[in-house]
Amino acid sequence: MWKKIVAGTVLLLISGLWAFVKKHDTSKISAISLSNMEQKLDARVRNPIKEVDAELAQVGYTLITEGKANYKEHKGKLISSYFVCTDCHNLNREYSTLTEQSPEDKLKYTTQNNLPFLPASSFYGIYNRKQFYTKDYVKKYGELVNDARDTLENAVQLCAKYCSSGRYLEDWELSAILHYYKSTELKVGDLNLTHKELTALEHHDALSTSEKEELKKSMQSKFTQAYIATFLPAMDVNKRGYGAKGDAENGKLIYENSCLHCHDNARVTYLDLDKSKLDAQMFWKNIDNYTDKSLYQIIRYGTYPIAGRKQYMPLYPEEKMSNQQLEDLVAYIKQLAEVK
Ligand code: HEC
Ligand code: HEC
Incomplete structure (x- = not known):
């Protein structure tokens, strides 16, 4: 007799629980x-x-x-x-x-997930x-x-x-x-x-x-x-931080995960870049001008395809690279170039 009552109660409890779970199961709608x-x-x-x-x-x-x-x-x-x-x-x-x-969030998240950091x-x-x-x-x-x-x-x-x-x-x-x-x-x-x-x-x-x-x-x-x-102009030469305001370690991530994604072994362009002192010195020499070889310029304007040379570099809008990240990159390049 007691056994039956206990078994009955347990059964009732289980079916009640089941109905509860089923009622609250939203997995089907979640998969839509x-x-x-x-x-x-x-x-x-x-x-x-x-x-x-x-x-x-x-x-x-x-x-x-x-x-x-x-x-x-x-x-x-x-x-x-x-x-x-x-x-x-x-x-x-x-x-x-x-x-x-x-x-900033994008650089952190893509780095954690082994993804390149791209302009699009x-x-x-x-x-x-x-x-x-x-x-x-x-x-x-x-x-x-x-x-x-x-x-x-x-x-x-x-x-x-x-x-x-x-x-x-x-x-x-x-x-x-x-x-x-x-x-x-x-x-x-x-x-x-x-x-x-x-x-x-x-x-x-x-x-x-x-x-x-x-x-x-x-x-x-x-x-x-x-x-x-949002497109930004090249930063004014008098406002540039020249590495003093940047975090080189962050800059290294940008160089590796962004620039080298295309420029390593000249993959999609004639310009072959690596982490050598020589390449860094090329950037450093041009850091205070408004030519394509200045980081402050190239990142904000990219380059344009022209007749006979259709490969071009996309620009980075503010939302894809902040001015602080640009300073971080400059700090890293300065370090690589061994500027005193
Ligand atoms: C050389 C660089 C480059 C290549 C190659 C490229 N795209 Fe894009 N794409 C861009 C940029 C820059 C934008 C600007 C908007 C953005 O993505 O933020 C864009 C935007 C887009 C957008 C709109 C995204 C949005 O949210 O505004 C689509 C869709 C798209 N591309 C599809 C493609 C497809 C498909 C291919 C290959 C057949 C391709 N793209 C190849 C650079 C590129
Ligand atoms: C989506 C691929 C891509 C990415 C990412 C990229 N570049 Fe480029 N870059 C190019 C292409 C393509 C050119 C055009 C050069 C050519 O004609 O082959 C170029 C041109 C340049 C030039 C100008 C070369 C000249 O002769 O005027 C510089 C400097 C440069 N890139 C630096 C960078 C730096 C620094 C980064 C990282 C912030 C970067 N690039 C990221 C593809 C890329």
Whole structure:
């Protein structure tokens, strides 16, 4: 008799616990693609790819990392003879949180994760971004930017042709890259939403238009909608710190993870840089002028492609390298050059 009662109680407890866990299990909603969820709350949210085609996504990955790919009857031809996308863009997350945009956080996070520190924004979460080539990029690309600002497809085309010194993509190539982006997009569960919000998302059909709008806004405040780019002029020669205001150890990280990503063994340019005293002295000799060989100049302006020489260096906006980081780099170069 007692045994039965105990067994009954235990059973009841377990099933109660199960019901509790099941009711609070938000793993299913957390696994949903962010853009699909945003679109359910607001039909105007762009979401050009509804379902990932895994084969196309793989082709997209190959295009991005190797510059060409074969697909069905299409024989791959190079997008650019000078660059692949990953010369300037990482594919992984670059900041400690999804809303962080500071270059200090980016240097720390990318260093910890063995990633280069690059002048362009990562493709991580790019499918979920709402704007491209923000703010000052219009100064560099002019009217071209107008079409590229609001749609990811146009942004990709602008970069394939102009940033890469290449050509416009064919439809299947563009589609492949979008499928790759979609395959790596953020999930609802990446956003640190509250339990209440997750539950509301599960029952979004029952929400009013204004409740949906509010929920969408809350979601969108939890990840970067656009990376802002502010162009700075070359620092005035009288305001430059010349190494006195910099942290050489930090500067070393910038030199290794950024400059050498492209210049080591002259990988994408004629200019071969390494950590020798000679190269550092070249930089030091030019540190107080406004030529391309001055760090204060080259970092803020990069170089431009010209006829017969299409490889160019992208500039670093303030959000991709702060003036303090620039001073850190100068301090490191000064140390390498063994300036007394
Ligand atoms: C030589 C450097 C370089 C190469 C190569 C390059 N890009 Fe870019 N790309 C940039 C820069 C600089 C920007 C400016 C905006 C940013 O990323 O912050 C940019 C922006 C973009 C953007 C908009 C990002 C945003 O958030 O504003 C997309 C999309 C893009 N590139 C796709 C590509 C693709 C696809 C390839 C390869 C086919 C490629 N890029 C190759 C430098 C490059
Ligand atoms: C995305 C690749 C890339 C990155 C990152 C990069 N560069 Fe460059 N850099 C280039 C290219 C390409 C050129 C153009 C030179 C050429 O025609 O081959 C160039 C040109 C230069 C020049 C001018 C050379 C001249 O003859 O006028 C200097 C100096 C320079 N880079 C220094 C740096 C420093 C310092 C960094 C790090 C802060 C850096 N680069 C990061 C690709 C890059």
